[in-house]
Amino acid sequence: MAKIAFSVHPIITAIRKAEKKLRAIRPKVSKAEQKKIDLNLRMLEKSDRLLRFPCPKGKVRNIHPPPYGQWFTTNPK
Numbered sequence: 336m337a338k339i340a341f342s343v344h345p346i347i348t349a350i351r352k353a354e355k356k357l358r359a360i361r362p363k364v365s366k367a368e369q370k371k372i373d374l375n376l377r378m379l380e381k382s383d384r385l386l387r388f389p390c391p392k393g394k395v396r397n398i399h400p401p402p403y404g405q406w407f408t409t410n411p412k
Contacts, residue, residue, distance in 0.1 A: 343386050350386070354379045 354376060361372050 347383060347386050350379050350383045354383075 357372050357376055357379070361369055361376075364372065
């Protein structure tokens with residue numbers, strides 16, 4: 336069986352860059368657009384949180400399962 340190595344680091348980096356850009360433009364737009372940006376920021380934060388803790392630690396979990404029911408069994412090297 337072939338070993339597949341991958342990392343979620345580039346995805347996490349892209350999420351953080353998108354958050355930074357949205358926070359920078361938020362004060363410059365109208366109130367209605369700020370609400371949309373707030374929703375986008377909330378979803379980016381949730382995605383970041385899910386990707387920072389990809390492996391379940393025993394039975395005690397404070398996060399919901401990641402999308403599509405995938406669990407990473409090892410930490411990327």
